[in-house]
Amino acid sequence: MxxxxxxxxxxxxxxxxxxxxxxxxxxxxxxxxxxxxxxxxxxxxxxxxxxxxxxxxxxxxxxxxxxxxxxxxxxxxxQFSTLTARVREVVTLTCGAFWNAKYELYAHSALARKAGLSEQTIRALATGQPPEALSVDETLAYDFTRQLITEHRVSEDLYSRAEAAFGKTELVNMTFLIGHYLLTSALLNTxxxxxxxxxxxxxxxx
Incomplete structure (x- = not known):
């Protein structure tokens, strides 16, 4: 051992x-x-x-x-979310970076590589920096997640753009995903x- x-x-x-x-x-x-x-x-x-x-x-x-x-x-x-693997890892790494939850960043950096995100993008997300080279939807997911976890709400403009891109159901699922990894980060850091x-x-x- x-x-x-x-x-x-x-x-x-x-x-x-x-x-x-x-x-x-x-x-x-x-x-x-x-x-x-x-x-x-x-x-x-x-x-x-x-x-x-x-x-x-x-x-x-x-x-x-x-x-x-x-x-x-x-x-x-x-199972029931239709968010892409790349969007999911953008959301998860954004949550992990906000909490500096080391195991979450370690695990989801690996999952982000598997999903096809570049090393530069992964590093930016994991260190809380605005990432480059994301698609429009991935950037919206990043902005939505970042604003929700830092300001505890989402502006009307950002909400409208995210709803147009993802639809109401997937915004609910994205918020579930954010909550999932905020809770996981809390467990890791506690x-x-x-x-x-x-x-x-x-x-x-x-």
Whole structure:
């Protein structure tokens, strides 16, 4: 077990699979089946080489009943939204940058690469800078997200342009997406959950 793997839980111990209670084990298995393959495809770590979970997924195990409902919400939001993968990552990285949520920025930088965003754009989003080379819709999503999380409302002009581009239903879904990652960022920062060292062994098995 590497020293690095001992650090990835932040304020919360990284729970051993063999010591999980029944509801924790059920949640662990759900994450292992649903989310670990997702992370492996994008090349970021949810599970370290000894089987323990990292990032918010370890945190979820501490409250399995509520966390299961939250992950079901996450699954529904992903399934029924028609936002493109690129728009989703623009929104998510904008949320993560506002909170400086290190694991979120680490994971969603990988997902943004998979979605086709450039390294320059990813760096800008992750550091809270206005990104260049986005499409009109992606820029609108960035502006909408940024204004909502910094000013706690959206101006009439920006709302009208976003509604024309995405429609009412997808603006509802975009707001759900923003809320999802603001909550995730809050969990990460409350427990000082770091990003794994991308050079360490923990990224090998995702």
């Amino acid at each position: 590497s020293e690095t793997s001992e650090l990835v839980g932040g304020r919360l111990a990284v729970l051993e699979p063999k010591n999980l209670e029944t509801e924790q084990r059920s949640l662990y298995d759900f994450i292992d089946q649903k989310f670990v393959p997702w992370s492996q495809k994008a090349k970021f770590a949810i599970k370290i080489d000894d089987g323990r979970l990292v990032g918010p997924f370890n945190t979820f195990l501490y409250s399995p009943q509520v966390s299961t409902a939250f992950l079901e919400f996450m699954e529904a939001e992903t 427990f000082e959950t770091p990003a794994p060292d991308q050079q360490a062994d923990i990224t090998k098995k995702g």
